Amino acid sequence: MNAYKAYKACAPIAWSPNLYITLVRGIPGTRKLHRRTLEALRLRKCNRTVMRWNTPTVRGMLQQVKRLVAIETEEMYNARKRKEANHCALRPPLVINHLPAPANNSS
Template identity: 50%
Template sequence: MADKLKITLVKSTIGAVPKHKKTVEALGLRKLHHTVELPNNAAVKGMVNQVKHLVKVEEI
């Protein structure tokens, strides 16, 4: 299993549910096509699962 996840914002949060906007912000994603590397743990996976329609995830 991978140590880290590479998460990229691929869809705008304009018009998204406010809770999803906050989740994207909490993941550290600021602009469209911005990428962050986060640890592969249950908390991050849960956040990604909530906004899976807005992000692209790759295992590193």
């Protein structure tokens, strides 16, 4: 198990006021009940994230479609977004010099 999944497993979802839900599997081929649940959660396309309040109703809906979605707390979502932003940040250019190094003769 990688570190992200380990953190996800120990994060107390019930204590978070907001849940960030991402659809990670496709809708075609799923049950009609699951499709209607995803529609009620406003999840229409893969890799889209929505924010919902952490209520028993929403948690029950998520329990129904747990194999199709990834659930994150607000802290986990913000950490993931920061990591993605740092990964895509501009880096200074590499300067490569193809000229031979100058000879240092001290004699």
